[in-house]
Amino acid sequence: MAHSETSSLDERREMSQQLGVPVLDEYSSEELTRIALELPCGHYHLCEDTARIDVVDPQTLRTIQKGTGLIISTNLLNTAMPFIKYVQGDLCYFGRT
Numbered sequence: 001m002a003h004s005e006t007s008s009l010d011e012r013r014e015m016s017q018q019l020g021v022p023v024l025d026e027y028s029s030e031e032l033t034r035i036a037l038e039l040p041c042g043h044y045h046l047c048e049d050t051a052r053i054d055v056v057d058p059q060t061l062r063t064i065q066k067g068t069g070l071i072i073s074t075n076l077l078n079t080a081m082p083f084i085k086y087v088q089g090d091l092c093y094f095g096r097t
Helices: 009-019
Strands: 026-029 033-038 044-046 051-056 067-075 086-094
Touching (some): 033 067
Antiparallel strands (some): 033 044
């Protein structure tokens, strides 16, 4: 798992080849901790035990069920100073298969 530093997909593939083990990404932030983990297929799995993620239309701020949207998150671990409905400006593609 690669975290704390940005790594591109090509860099992770190269590291995987050199090390002989999968090197996968972790999507996280200081404010929200671990948000999602990359799966071997390239999709990301939400870490629902650490953060609640809502995906909203960037224009209307209404929740969407599929498509590209703005991530709004709530940290579920920090009870001393929780970030509730925190917007850090990230977009994602949210789809159901």
